[in-house]
Amino acid sequence: MNSPQVTLPPHSDNLTKMLAKAGFTNQQQEYLQYFINRYSDRTKTSKQISQNSRLFLSDDKNLGEFNLLFKEIYYPIVANRSLGSKIWDVDGNEYVDVMMGLGINLFGHNPSFIKEALINQIDKGIQIGPQSELVGEVAELISQLTGMERVCFSNTGTEAVMTAIRIARAVTGRNKIVIFSGSYHGHFDGTLVKGHNAENNQSAIPLAPGVLPNFVNDVLVLDYAKPESLEIIKTHQQELAAVLVVPVQTSRPALQPKEFLYQLRELTQATEIALIFDEMVTGFRIHPGGAQAYFGIQADIATYGKIVGGGIPIGVIAGKSKYMDAIDGGMWNYGDDSYPQTKKTFFAGTFCKHPLAMAAAKAVLKYLQTEGLSLHHKLNERTTQFVTDLNNYFAAEKLPLKMANFGSLFGSASVELSEDNYTASVAMSLLKYHLLDKGVHLLGISGYLSTAHTDEDISYIIQAVKDSVEQLRSGGFLPPRPAV
Numbered sequence: 001m002n003s004p005q006v007t008l009p010p011h012s013d014n015l016t017k018m019l020a021k022a023g024f025t026n027q028q029q030e031y032l033q034y035f036i037n038r039y040s041d042r043t044k045t046s047k048q049i050s051q052n053s054r055l056f057l058s059d060d061k062n063l064g065e066f067n068l069l070f071k072e073i074y075y076p077i078v079a080n081r082s083l084g085s086k087i088w089d090v091d092g093n094e095y096v097d098v099m100m101g102l103g104i105n106l107f108g109h110n111p112s113f114i115k116e117a118l119i120n121q122i123d124k125g126i127q128i129g130p131q132s133e134l135v136g137e138v139a140e141l142i143s144q145l146t147g148m149e150r151v152c153f154s155n156t157g158t159e160a161v162m163t164a165i166r167i168a169r170a171v172t173g174r175n176k177i178v179i180f181s182g183s184y185h186g187h188f189d190g191t192l193v194k195g196h197n198a199e200n201n202q203s204a205i206p207l208a209p210g211v212l213p214n215f216v217n218d219v220l221v222l223d224y225a226k227p228e229s230l231e232i233i234k235t236h237q238q239e240l241a242a243v244l245v246v247p248v249q250t251s252r253p254a255l256q257p258k259e260f261l262y263q264l265r266e267l268t269q270a271t272e273i274a275l276i277f278d279e280m281v282t283g284f285r286i287h288p289g290g291a292q293a294y295f296g297i298q299a300d301i302a303t304y305g306k307i308v309g310g311g312i313p314i315g316v317i318a319g320k321s322k323y324m325d326a327i328d329g330g331m332w333n334y335g336d337d338s339y340p341q342t343k344k345t346f347f348a349g350t351f352c353k354h355p356l357a358m359a360a361a362k363a364v365l366k367y368l369q370t371e372g373l374s375l376h377h378k379l380n381e382r383t384t385q386f387v388t389d390l391n392n393y394f395a396a397e398k399l400p401l402k403m404a405n406f407g408s409l410f411g412s413a414s415v416e417l418s419e420d421n422y423t424a425s426v427a428m429s430l431l432k433y434h435l436l437d438k439g440v441h442l443l444g445i446s447g448y449l450s451t452a453h454t455d456e457d458i459s460y461i462i463q464a465v466k467d468s469v470e471q472l473r474s475g476g477f478l479p480p481r482p483a484v
């Protein structure tokens with residue numbers, strides 16, 4: 001069925017009224033009008049597709065929270081092709097991509113070694129039900145790279161985290177878990193929490209309507225990287241099944257609390273609480289062995305996804321046999337009297353160990369193994385240089401912006417801008433839209449570099465930032481250039 005064609009209404013009148021009401025100066029109003037018109041025109045097919053599908057498609061995937069001010073440019077860029085560091089949208093615009101599949105594409109878009117593995121598997125067929133012949137090999141490769149003893153596959157990161165928590169509760173026989181503020185663990189009800197520190201009670205409350213308080217009663221939300229949190233863990237040690245930690249949070253790449261993580265490891269070891277590293281983003285990115293190898297800390301269970309699936313949905317739960325045996329009862333052999341002895345929990349999923357995911361994962365893991373540490377060293381160093389160059393520019397221009405990186409993940413090191421002041425938060429949103437307008441595809445002011453990004457791409461991004469800042473200054477959204 002063809003989608004009905006929708007004619008987009010002229011938006012200038014509504015926008016003018018709204019801008020005046022929001023207290024923008026004439027200079028700012030005029031600039032916003034100009035920019036919003038320009039951006040909508042440049043990406044008009046993406047906008048049209050968004051409008052056409054909205055009636056039937058319930059979809060919250062977009063560029064951050066809805067803001068009435070940016071309503072006319074609130075739609076995702078619709079991609080039609082990608083290769084290496086680039087994507088092309090349905091209007092034919094080219095972008096240097098730093099969204100990079102939300103952290104999936106460590107090697108850029110559509111690298112030939114993954115493409116070949118996928119085509120090869122498609123030629124052989126997609127067999128769900130019988131075991132994929134690659135499963136054992138992929139599990140072994142993950143074990144070799146991460147140092148984890150046993151491995152189990154799910155379809156998404158959310159499922160992997162949900163399963164890791166279930167395993168920890170099953171093995172320890174305890175109910176409560178600790179989550180740290182600022183971390184995202186996917187959309188399982190049991191982790192959709194926010195802390196509320198009323199009367200020193202760290203228990204969580206639901207993050208969103210529909211998540212039942214009963215689901216999160218046994219979750220404590222503690223401040224990340226704060227020594228007090230270790231004290232609270234000590235207090236609750238008898239009840240805690242697991243501490244779940246994203247070692248370096250995507251939203252706070254500057255916070256890399258090595259010492260805290262060491263102390264957390266010591267404490268959880270001594271109190272027999274399962275330490276779960278959620279390595280969805282850090283896994284295979286910061287180091288072939290993830291944040292555990294980088295910091296020199298061995299967790300009890302780790303969850304992975306994103307990169308390892310090579311673009312195909314995957315989740316990985318890996319860990320010590322003590323925990324992972326709860327999936328299958330543990331190791332046994334034919335021809336003797338051994339049998340699965342460990343008490344099991346429940347785990348299943350129609351699409352788990354999907355042949356395409358296994359084929360792509362094998363290609364990714366083999367590639368990482370062959371390339372060795374130098375791949376990560378080079379990419380991480382280039383990202384550090386990129387962030388340093390940007391920060392030097394921000395400092396020279398006296399702009400209240402600072403970036404940080406953890407390996408090839410980069411993001412804002414100063415979140416004050418977007419929280420404190422309305423004009424500043426508008427400026428940050430506008431910066432994102434200006435970068436998109438100049439051909440840098442990103443989500444928020446953060447992203448990922450890949451091995452496919454060239455020096456030319458990096459210079460292009462830096463120039464786009466500089467040009468965007470100048471434009472925002474001309475529109476009255478950033479302070480003028482300081483006198484020399």
Ligand SMILES: Cc1ncc(COP(=O)(O)O)c(C=O)c1O
Nearest residue numbers: 156157158184185186246278280
């Ligand atoms: C640290 C972390 N854990 C879990 C998830 C959830 O993974 P998925 O989106 O594959 O369900 C994410 C997703 O971004 C994540 O960043």
